[in-house]
Amino acid sequence: MPMAIAPETVKVKEEERVSPVFGSCPLPIFDHKQIVLGHGSGGKLTSELIEKIFLPAFSNPILDKLDDQALLNIGDTRLAFTTDSFVVTPIFFPGGDIGRLAVHGTVNDLAMSGARPLYLSAAFILEEGLRVEDLCRVVESMRAAAADSGVHFVTGDTKVVNRGKGDQIFITTTGIGVVEANVNISASRAQPGDCILLSGTIGDHGMAIMSQREGLEFESEIASDCASLHDLVAQMLATPSETTDFLHCLRDPTRGGVATTLNEIAKASHSGMLLHEQSIPVRESVRGACEILGLDPLYVANEGKLLAVVAPEMGEAVLARMRQHPLGRDAAIIGEVVATHPGMVLMKTGIGGTRVLDVMFGEQLPRIC
Amino acid sequence: MPMAIAPETVKVKEEERVSPVFGSCPLPIFDHKQIVLGHGSGGKLTSELIEKIFLPAFSNPILDKLDDQALLNIGDTRLAFTTDSFVVTPIFFPGGDIGRLAVHGTVNDLAMSGARPLYLSAAFILEEGLRVEDLCRVVESMRAAAADSGVHFVTGDTKVVNRGKGDQIFITTTGIGVVEANVNISASRAQPGDCILLSGTIGDHGMAIMSQREGLEFESEIASDCASLHDLVAQMLATPSETTDFLHCLRDPTRGGVATTLNEIAKASHSGMLLHEQSIPVRESVRGACEILGLDPLYVANEGKLLAVVAPEMGEAVLARMRQHPLGRDAAIIGEVVATHPGMVLMKTGIGGTRVLDVMFGEQLPRIC
Numbered sequence: 001m002p003m004a005i006a007p008e009t010v011k012v013k014e015e016e017r018v019s020p021v022f023g024s025c026p027l028p029i030f031d032h033k034q035i036v037l038g039h040g041s042g043g044k045l046t047s048e049l050i051e052k053i054f055l056p057a058f059s060n061p062i063l064d065k066l067d068d069q070a071l072l073n074i075g076d077t078r079l080a081f082t083t084d085s086f087v088v089t090p091i092f093f094p095g096g097d098i099g100r101l102a103v104h105g106t107v108n109d110l111a112m113s114g115a116r117p118l119y120l121s122a123a124f125i126l127e128e129g130l131r132v133e134d135l136c137r138v139v140e141s142m143r144a145a146a147a148d149s150g151v152h153f154v155t156g157d158t159k160v161v162n163r164g165k166g167d168q169i170f171i172t173t174t175g176i177g178v179v180e181a182n183v184n185i186s187a188s189r190a191q192p193g194d195c196i197l198l199s200g201t202i203g204d205h206g207m208a209i210m211s212q213r214e215g216l217e218f219e220s221e222i223a224s225d226c227a228s229l230h231d232l233v234a235q236m237l238a239t240p241s242e243t244t245d246f247l248h249c250l251r252d253p254t255r256g257g258v259a260t261t262l263n264e265i266a267k268a269s270h271s272g273m274l275l276h277e278q279s280i281p282v283r284e285s286v287r288g289a290c291e292i293l294g295l296d297p298l299y300v301a302n303e304g305k306l307l308a309v310v311a312p313e314m315g316e317a318v319l320a321r322m323r324q325h326p327l328g329r330d331a332a333i334i335g336e337v338v339a340t341h342p343g344m345v346l347m348k349t350g351i352g353g354t355r356v357l358d359v360m361f362g363e364q365l366p367r368i369c
Numbered sequence: 370m371p372m373a374i375a376p377e378t379v380k381v382k383e384e385e386r387v388s389p390v391f392g393s394c395p396l397p398i399f400d401h402k403q404i405v406l407g408h409g410s411g412g413k414l415t416s417e418l419i420e421k422i423f424l425p426a427f428s429n430p431i432l433d434k435l436d437d438q439a440l441l442n443i444g445d446t447r448l449a450f451t452t453d454s455f456v457v458t459p460i461f462f463p464g465g466d467i468g469r470l471a472v473h474g475t476v477n478d479l480a481m482s483g484a485r486p487l488y489l490s491a492a493f494i495l496e497e498g499l500r501v502e503d504l505c506r507v508v509e510s511m512r513a514a515a516a517d518s519g520v521h522f523v524t525g526d527t528k529v530v531n532r533g534k535g536d537q538i539f540i541t542t543t544g545i546g547v548v549e550a551n552v553n554i555s556a557s558r559a560q561p562g563d564c565i566l567l568s569g570t571i572g573d574h575g576m577a578i579m580s581q582r583e584g585l586e587f588e589s590e591i592a593s594d595c596a597s598l599h600d601l602v603a604q605m606l607a608t609p610s611e612t613t614d615f616l617h618c619l620r621d622p623t624r625g626g627v628a629t630t631l632n633e634i635a636k637a638s639h640s641g642m643l644l645h646e647q648s649i650p651v652r653e654s655v656r657g658a659c660e661i662l663g664l665d666p667l668y669v670a671n672e673g674k675l676l677a678v679v680a681p682e683m684g685e686a687v688l689a690r691m692r693q694h695p696l697g698r699d700a701a702i703i704g705e706v707v708a709t710h711p712g713m714v715l716m717k718t719g720i721g722g723t724r725v726l727d728v729m730f731g732e733q734l735p736r737i738c
Contacts, residue, residue, distance in 0.1 A: 035499040040529030049527060053505060057512040058491075058522040070523035072488060074547065077444035083490035083543055084526045089534075119441060121452035122427075123541045125494070130404040136422060143426040153427040154439035157453045157541075158418060160409030161736060165458075167534040172492045172526075172541035174452055178443065367530060 040087075040367075042255025042301075043360030066268065067186055068109045068251060071179060078181065080115035082106060083174040089367045091138065091168055093212045095205075095223030098171055099138035101303060101369060103145035104228045105254070106173040111230035112250040112306065114185045114237060115177030117149060122173050123157040127166035138169060149228040151175070177230075182244045183237065189248040190269035192339040195315030197308040199232060199322055200225070200330040202258050203286040206300035206365050211289055220285050227304030232327045239321045241314055249309035252302065254369055259298040259357040261307055262345045275335035275347040275357070298347075299360050301368045309337060409456075409736075411624025411670075412729030435637065436555055437478045437620060440548060447550065449484035451475060452543040458736045460507065460537055462581045464573075464592030467540055468507035470672060470738060472514035473597045474623070475542040480599035481619040481675065483554045483606060484546030486518060491542050492526040496535035507538060518597040520544070546599075551613045552606065558617040559638035561708040564684030566677040568601065568691055569594070569699040571627055572655040575669035575734050580658055589654045596673030601696045608690045610683055618678035623738055626668040628726040630676055631714045644704035644716040644726070667716075668729050670737045678706060 030052055038045040055064065062070045069082035084105050091098040103120065110117040122142065126135065146153060204225040211222055229252065237247060249269070253261040258280070262273050282297050290297050304327060310318050315333055322328030335347075345357040399421055407414040424433065431439045438451035453474050460467040472489065479486040491511065495504065515522060573594040580591050598621065606616060618638070622630040627649070631642050651666050659666050673696060679687050684702055691697030704716075714726040 030501050033501055035495045035497060035501065035504065035529055037497050037529050037531065039495065040527055046527060053501075053508055054525065054527075057508045058515070058525075060521045060523065062488075062521070062523040063525075070488070070490075072523065072545070074448065074487075074545075075444050075446035077446060079443065079448075079545075081488065081490065081545060082524055083492045083541070085492040085494050085528045085541060087494060087528045087530050118443075119431075119439070119450065121439075121450065121543055123452045123454040123543075125454050125456060125539055125541075126404045126408065128404060128406050132399050132402055132404065132422075135404065139422055139426045146427070152429045152431070154429065154431040154441065155451055156423065156427075156432075158409060158415060158423075159454045159456045159539075159736075160404055160406050161456050161536060161539075162406065164533065165536040167530060170494055170528075170530075170539070172452070172454060172494075172543075174490055174492075174541075174543035176441070176443075176448075176450060176545070367528075 037366045041360060041364065043260055045361065065186065067113065069113045071113060078179040080110045080113040080177040080179050082109035083172060084109060085170060085172040086369060087170050087367050088209065088369050089167060090212055093224060094208045094221055096226040097138055097141050098169060099142035100145045101226055102171040102173040103142050103149060104226050104303060105369060106175040107149045107151060107228040107230055108252045110175045110177035111233045112252055113179055114183035114233060114250065115179045117151045117175055117177040117230050119154045119176045120146065120151050120173050121155045122153055122171060125166055125170040126158065126160045127168050128160055128163040130168050135169065149230065184245060185247055185250050187249050187251060187265045187268035190265050190271050190309040190337045191248065192271055192337050193312045194248055194309045194337040195312055195333050196273060196335040196337065197310055197315065197319055197322065198258065198280065198332055198334045199306045199328045201281040201283045201286065202302055202305060203282060203290060203297035203300035205303040206368050207286045207289045209368055210293060210365060216289065218285050218289060222285050222289060225302055225304035227327055229304065229306050229327060232322065232325045235321050235325050236308065236318050239314065239318050246311040246314040247308060248311065250306055252306050254301050254303060256360050257299040257301055258307065259345065260359050263359045265309060266345055267343050270342045272338040272341040273335060273345040274338050275345065277347050277349045279332050279334045281330045281332055295364060298357060299364050301365065303369065406735045410729060410733065412629055414730065434555065436482065438482045440482060447548040449479045449482040449546040449548050451478035452541060453478060454539060454541040455738060456539050456736050457578065457738050458536060459581055460503065462593060463577045463590050465595040466507055466510050467538060468511035469514045470595055471540040471542040472511050472518060473595050473672060474738060475544040476518045476520060476597040476599055477621045479544045479546035480602045481621055482548055483552035483602060483619065484548045486520045486544055486546040486599050488523045488545045489515065489520050489542050490524045491522055491540060494535055494539040495527065495529045496537050497529055497532040499537050504538065518599065553614060554616055554619050556618050556620060556634045556637035559634050559640050559678040559706045560617065561640055561706050562681045563617055563678045563706040564681055564702050565642060565704040565706065566679055566684065566688055566691065567627065567649065567701055567703045568675045568697045570650045570652045570655065571671055571674060572651060572659060572666035572669035574672040575737050576655045576658045578737055579662060579734060585658065587654050587658060591654050591658060594671055594673035596696055598673065598675050598696060601691065601694045604690050604694050605677065605687050608683065608687050615680040615683040616677060617680065619675055621671065621675050623670050623672060625729050626670055627676065628667040628714065629728050632728045634678065635714055636712050639711045641707040641710040642704055642714040643707050644714065646716050646718045648701050648703045650699045650701055664733060667726060668733050670734065672738065
């Protein structure tokens with residue numbers, strides 16, 4: 001398929017755009033001549049990169065869904081398949097490290113389709129000069145996380161780049177899992193009336209990294225919430241119900257946080273979201289750290305939390321199941337899907353106002369995962 | 370499984386080794402305190418990294434085979450699963466670029482199990498400041514290579530790292546393919562008497578990169594041989610035969626070249642290899658460039674060539690099929706598997722001597738793929 005130029009972009013001033021020609025293939029019209037950190041933020045700039053550069057080249061019905069994992073029909077099996085690169089800095093932080101994050105992150109992308117995670121691959125890009133001791137710590141951490149999550153590393157690769165051409169260690173993990181036939185979870189399935197559930201406190205991962213990076217100290221240490229959520233999802237799917245199909249969407253609010261993830265679901269499902277600020281759990285230490293750094297916890301990354309969109313009659317029952325699980329103890333119903341303002345996320349604030357939660361534009365916290 | 374210390378390493382002098390303790394887990398005894406470029410070479414140092422650090426942590430029956438892809442039984446299907454990171458520099462070179470290489474490299478790792486390649490994932494690590502024009506060229510090249518190879522990108526990820534913490538673009542591609550029930554290809558299956566076949570000239574990819582990097586000019590340009598080999602493999606498997614099981618091993622001699630790859634097969638199958646130097650095809654331009662740079666083409670990377678180990682009675686028939694395929698026109702039988710010197714590769718030289726082809730120790734050509 002040739003690279004296409006999205007029609008709506010043609011209006012923008014030509015002199016601000018890049019559009020040379022290479023080979024027989026015109027470049028897409030694109031806001032930047034160079035990649036900036038914000039293109040990796042998970043926010044608007046990342047979407048632009050995906051929509052203008054990757055999708056036109058690679059478009060197919062599976063990829064175009066833009067879920068966090070691909071669902072593949074192979075033989076009589078529905079396979080979930082997902083990949084993520086991890087470039088977090090620093091590589092060790094309170095509550096985890098880049099290895100633990102790589103395992104849990106990929107397990108979670110599988111789990112968000114309702115899949116049972118089975119196998120992982122790991123590709124390492126090491127910088128010349130990396131301490132072998134640090135590599136061993138990361139590898140041991142990956143081993144422990146994989147064992148906890150019941151997944152196996154079955155293949156891998158190692159490359160080494162020159163000093164100053166990498167940053168200690170980058171890890172790309174790819175996962176394979178199996179989705180049962182009666183499970184049908186996708187961001188596009190949110191519908192008006194559905195409850196929006198959140199599995200626990202927000203912002204812990206992002207603020208753990210930031211406080212480590214900035215050398216901030218708080219009365220109680222903020223630790224990453226980095227954890228595998230597949231078992232919590234299995235518990236949710238096992239909620240007694242007359243219909244098996246009450247769990248419409250699942251997504252883990254990583255880069256871009258709860259606000260960005262809910263915007264993705266709103267966009268994919270052409271529905272609106274209405275949140276209640278007071279119902280969203282935030283630790284006091286995280287709220288304090290966010291205030292000091294001028295950040296909004298709704299946009300801060302999580303690595304062990306999920307958002308679920310559930311049929312209205314099942315909201316309370318699913319919530320009760322979540323609260324019985326160690327990773328869902330602080331779960332809450334934080335809002336509902338609405339027919340008004342499709343594609344938008346609004347929030348009733350504590351003082352009674354209404355605020356639009358837009359997608360983050362660029363980069364709030366670079367290299368958080 | 371706890372990290373284990375390989376018994377044979379205990380003999381080495383302690384003061385040259387690293388063995389601090391982190392958590393409850395002793396570090397393996399390891400020759401280096403820091404990662405060096407050679408750990409990414411595909412040679413002895415890479416093996417040491419795998420055997421002492423990755424395998425003890427991640428060991429399981431699938432991974433322990435150390436084939437270039439994992440074979441997974443999922444439902445009624447045998448799935449091949451493989452991952453590779455690409456960090457080649459420069460990212461554009463005669464005959465290809467990092468994107469084309471990433472697609473063909475992963476397709477080939479699938480093809481070497483006899484799999485029909487189906488789906489790929491792509492994870493990009495971009496350096497801040499990368500020219501969008503260059504990214505588009507790479508993406509277009511990936512699109513074309515995937516279309517040529519009949520595979521689809523179904524999921525992906527993009528991260529951006531700060532300027533000076535990456536090198537323009539790193540790509541990790543992971544592939545999934547399906548292996549037919551009657552196909553059973555593994556490095557461990559070489560047996561005395563088998564023919565060793567090579568699909569064409571060696572060293573083209575490595576010398577294309579090196580001549581680009583060193584600014585060398587030759588009378589005829591050396592271009593990378595970068596190509597997807599799954600169709601050639603399908604032709605080989607379709608060679609008329611009374612047994613379906615004549616194709617014992619397949620491997621593409623990438624990092625470390627033909628010599629290193631044959632050593633891997635010799636080691637995995639506990640058999641010896643005897644090559645005939647005069648039967649190994651090398652282009653004159655590649656031979657000349659190797660002489661100038663002091664390199665041995667047997668250790669130089671290829672990206673569109675395969676080595677096959679075939680039952681003796683089928684050697685000539687498979688060779689004839691290969692030569693009918695555009696990617697196998699220069700195919701040759703280059704030696705045989707022998708019962709003497711198990712685990713070693715020897716070569717009869719043009720002047721009648723015998724030379725041991727050992728595994729490359731460290732790094733001959735860093736960042737070749």
